[in-house]
Amino acid sequence: MMDVAVHDRLLRRYPELTKVVRQPGTPLPSTLRLGLTVVLGTRARLSSPVCRADPEGCVVFIEAALAPFSWTLSFLEPGLRSLPHTADVLGG
Incomplete structure (x- = not known):
């Protein structure tokens, strides 16, 4: 997901994500939510x-x-809500 995040803008806005990937157990920033849901079909997609x-x-x-799964990274900035119908896999 970080790779398709529009020319590294995600990493510039959230530099701590590099630490999240490299050091297991590092929490996501409080304004991000990692979700998981079940998907149907046989095609893969990255957005x-x-x-x-x-x-x-x-x-x-x-x-x-x-x-059978879809991982989503939702942005929880003011005025935004998390993606419905996904489980918060980090328990936040």
């Missing part, structure tokens, strides 16, 4: 940041999916 807006609010997330 750079996507905005999904509905009457309940706006969600911005990155996704890496390969059936």
